[in-house]
Structures are given as structure tokens and as C-alpha cells.
Amino acid sequence: MAQDxxxxxxxxxTGAIAGLFAADLDLPLQARIVAAHSRSLEKAQSFVARFDGAKAYDDEAAFLADPAIEAVYIATPNHLHAAQALKAIAAGKPVLIEKPIALASADVEAIAQAAGERGVFAMEALWSRFLPAARRAREQISAGRIGAIRRIRADLSYLHPEEPGSRFYDPALGGGAAFDLGVYPLSLALHLLGEPQAVRGSWLAAGTGVDRRSSFRLDYPTAVAELSCGFDRNGANRLLIEGEAGGLILEAPFLKVQRLSWYVDADKAVAAYDRGPGRLARLLDRLPQSGRLSESFAFPGNGLQFQAQAVMAAVRAGKSASAQMLLGESAAVLRIIEAVRAGPAGAA
Structure with missing residues (x-):
């Protein structure tokens, strides 16, 4: 494959996330959109109109047979992800699947098996892991900057009223706070700590039966992760990592983190995290503080370009997986959600 x-x-x-991904490919990545698929040919044609030479399809088989496609990005509604990923793999196309990769852990295992048998690259599009700040945090934690992790805390919440037709609350479309938001803190926790020994949690049902809010507790031999997500309010949307020798906050919104706050004292990190999202708290957190170092990692675009770069590098190197986002971890996240959702709805 020619590298140039x-x-x-x-x-x-051809929805919003597809548009954001396409926009980020316009950055200097040596990448281009060559085709788009929609059930509506008119929508596909409208989407590719701004990309020279790109083709529009309303037939999946024809789309997947297009020789110009080196990898497929699946940006359809949640309930379609797994089946379309399997079709792409069967066609021999490397595939990047928007989160959640599937609605059941068994479906992820099927994707992993198919990809392994065909030697085809497959990965969940958990783009937060690939951001420069997230990579910096992982590298510094691995190097012992804050010592062994004792606790991770995070809440990721955005207000979405329960309205008729809302995809956020539609069970047929894979709605619910855990699928839409919870995968972010869960995935980052597993990235840092691995799979937990025990899982507990609770969830609050919306009128449609999906979770309006979910809470998760992941227990490890020497650490714990306390995570939550919801559509019932706008949260602080920060992530705290307490270590034996310091602390770290991934500043809001941590799913698109561009600023890290390192603390030499974990208690100071906890106090900063607990101040919450108020205006005064935000002002205090931006003022210089003894024992804290802030690092900024601003980037152009929406942040989806970094996962795209990782996929392109892996595919051109002939790899079938990314060590930074393994399918086994995607399945583990869904097993955690399944374990909590198996309990009765109540206070979350």
C-alpha cells in the first residue's frame, strides 16, 4: 500500500458524528473520504458533495465492495453497529466502530472472533483514549508520577429532557445514559486499572425503560473506581485520579480533555475536584496554586483525528488490532453495564 x-x-x-469525523479528516492527516453510505441515497449524495470524487451509496454490499475504501467508519445509530461491523469484516474491510461498539458484550466477542479469523482490523471509536492529554496522563501515571492509583472518580452528565422521538431515550435505537455517556469513564478506568474484581452499581429508569442515570463501583485489590453518568443534569464532567503520591484531574469535559491538573498532594486534588462546577470554583481552579501544575494540550478540530491516525497507522502496518483500544476492553465495558442493568431500577 503506498504510504504517500x-x-x-x-x-x-451521514449524521452529526459522521460530519465531525469527516471534518477532522480535512486536517493534515493524508486521508480523504472516498465513499459514504446511507439508507437514503439522497442523504449520501448530499454528504459526499463536498468531497471531490467521493461516491454515494444506498446499498451496503456495493459500498463495502468499493476498492477505494481502505477502512470503514461506522457512524450509524447504536443498534446497527455490530451487524454492520460484521458485514465490513466479512468484506475484508478494516473497521472503526463508533461507541458503543455494540449493545451486548456477546456481540463484541463475535466481532473480535470474526476479525481474528479474517485478520481484519477492528476497533471501537473510543476517541478520548487517543487525545494527546489522555496519552500524556497514561504515560506519566505508568512512570509513577502520582504513585499507585487508589481511586478514580468521575461523573459525566449532560441534560437531555425526555421527549418523544429522542434517540437518547429510545430503547430500539440503543438509548440510555450508560451507552451514550457511561462508556467514557468506564473505558478510561479500565485503560488505567484493567478489569475489576467486582462490580456494583445502580440505575434510574426513564419512562421508556432505558437508564436516565447510572452509577458504577469497580473494585480492585488496592483501588476503586466510582463512576456515574446521566441525562438528568449538566455535570462537572471532570475525572479525578488519586494516587499514593499525588493526584490528577482531567479537566472538563474530560471526554475531550485538553488540560491536566497535577497535584503533589492527593488531598488537594480531591478538594479541587469536590469544589464542583460553580463559577467561583472554576475561577479558583484556574488561578496559580502551590503544589499544582497544569498542562494544556489544545488541538484543532473535534479530536477525532487522533483515533483516525491510530487506525491508519495500524492498517498500513498490517495489524488487526490497536494495543491502545483492544476489543477485549470494549467487551469488558459492556459486561459492566450489563451487570448493573441486571439489577432493579432505583436510585442512582
């Missing part, structure tokens, strides 16, 4: 030739992406889905 722009990498050809095909996109399944």
Missing part, C-alpha cells in the same frame, strides 16, 4: 497516497475512508452513516 491519501488513506481512503468510507463512512456508514
Amino acid at each position: 497516497k491519501p488513506f481512503g475512508w468510507g463512512i456508514m452513516g
